[in-house]
Amino acid sequence: MKTFVLFILFGLSAGQMFAGNIKIQLFNDKGSVMPFVDLSINGEFAATTDSSGVAVISDNDIAVGDTLSASCLGTEPARLVFTQTLKTQGSCDLVLQEKYYMLDEVEVLPNADMEPFFEKSIRNIFFFKRNGLLSAHFAITVQHHGQPSRRVEGSLTVENEVTGPGLERPFQYGAFHHPIRFTTRDDTTGLSKIMDAYIREALRGGTADVAAFLVDRWARHQMRKNRYDMRFDYLGEENGILRFRVLSTFKADKRFSIQSILSIDKESKLLQHSESRLISPPKSEKSVIYSRSRNWLLDADYVTFKHKSSPAVLLPKTIHSFSDDRSDGFSVEIDLTEIQVQVK
Known part of the structure; x- marks a missing residue:
């Protein structure tokens, strides 16, 4: 019985934690998450994605019909109109289209940090x-x-x-x-x-x-x-x-x-x-x-x-x-x- 009660309480806490918020997940067209990118609502700053490419916006800050957008150097801007459906489900994805293409001879995995390859590719100055x-x-x-x-x-x-x-x-x-x-x-x-x-x-x-x-x-x-x-x-x-x-x-x-x-x-x-x-x-x-x-x-x-x-x-x-x-x-x-x- 104690285990059952604790499970219910935990479930309620998790639900309350996301109540009233809209979770935005940002990807590029290669499937990689996009961290540290600004999101805007109707052109005004709203939030920045975290290291997992996620940002949380209060549903008090965005209304049905507002335009949610994201932009990052090297990509085409992504935009969507916030709908009642998105508000009800409490989450949505945005996808940024990359302007450049990967080399065949370099293996690039989704969400891989390429700093080691960067280190090998640049002379220290x-x-x-x-x-x-x-x-x-x-x-x-x-x-x-x-x-x-x-x-x-x-x-x-x-x-x-x-x-x-x-x-x-x-x-x-x-x-x-x-x-x-x-x-x-x-x-x-x-x-x-x-x-x-x-x-x-x-x-x-x-x-x-x-x-x-x-x-x-x-x-x-x-x-x-x-x-x-x-x-x-x-x-x-x-x-x-x-x-x-x-x-x-x-x-x-x-x-x-x-x-x-x-x-x-x-x-x-x-x-x-x-x-x-x-x-x-x-x-x-x-x-x-x-x-x-x-x-x-x-x-x-x-x-x-x-x-x-x-x-x-x-x-x-x-x-x-x-x-x-x-x-x-x-x-x-x-x-x-x-x-x-x-x-x-």
């Missing part, structure tokens, strides 16, 4: 973590709250100070924390703070964060150990270029996630191009960084130094960054070209 003066040509276009877009072009210089006097530890204030010095003939009235904040984010993402961490083996392992849950997918080969997707989510706050597509030369094992998306809540209502989603595309280049500790580092030759998912029409698009650095 340090990200840019030196003191120095970076210069570049910039172009920034800002669309602000429904107003006409404004474009500013010119050149910039900014100091990168990650070690030295006054710093208790390396990268205490992050990369490129000094003010950016702009030279331009265009009107920057009302744009100075936005230019400084967003171009700083573009530089950090392209040189010392996001894909740059994935190329540096030590940094990648530290990310996985201390800060992020990560999943590596192999997407295929085209013209001697291997493509991998890395999905990551911040352990301390699942609202932060990073999606990256890395294109690696099969022969040299060097990163050639990367596309990354960082999704995060706004820092605060008063933050200059307005959008939830920031994107980086970079063409990789490498500079060689005489220092034995890091003879070569990743330094992109171009960085393209954009943020355009604010419901009030705010967007920023940045192009950084002719990037050079003088190491101190």
Whole structure:
């Protein structure tokens, strides 16, 4: 009798746990679960899938007729209209169509983590973590709250100070924390703070964060150990270029996630191009960084130094960054070209 009563109580607890919630399971068209991917309801963020590709949404947050959608780099967006049938059954599946195809000679199992194959396919290169003066040509276009877009072009210089006097530890204030010095003939009235904040984010993402961490083996392992849950997918080969997707989510706050597509030369094992998306809540209502989603595309280049500790580092030759998912029409698009650095 005691065993029977305990079974009934457990069954009631499990049922209550999912009552009032909608369980969303996300797959790709190969049958693999898709972890750390954002789901949206009518274009607004709703939830992020966990390591099993599952997200739970309260049925108070979604109504019959709403559009549920998911998107991930390297896939076509998936959408469905939420129906009474789905609400009654309390669960549904979404399938993302991959844009790339698997190689026949590489065995890829559903839900397999391809990090070991990634490790073999890429040469270890340090990200840019030196003191120095970076210069570049910039172009920034800002669309602000429904107003006409404004474009500013010119050149910039900014100091990168990650070690030295006054710093208790390396990268205490992050990369490129000094003010950016702009030279331009265009009107920057009302744009100075936005230019400084967003171009700083573009530089950090392209040189010392996001894909740059994935190329540096030590940094990648530290990310996985201390800060992020990560999943590596192999997407295929085209013209001697291997493509991998890395999905990551911040352990301390699942609202932060990073999606990256890395294109690696099969022969040299060097990163050639990367596309990354960082999704995060706004820092605060008063933050200059307005959008939830920031994107980086970079063409990789490498500079060689005489220092034995890091003879070569990743330094992109171009960085393209954009943020355009604010419901009030705010967007920023940045192009950084002719990037050079003088190491101190």
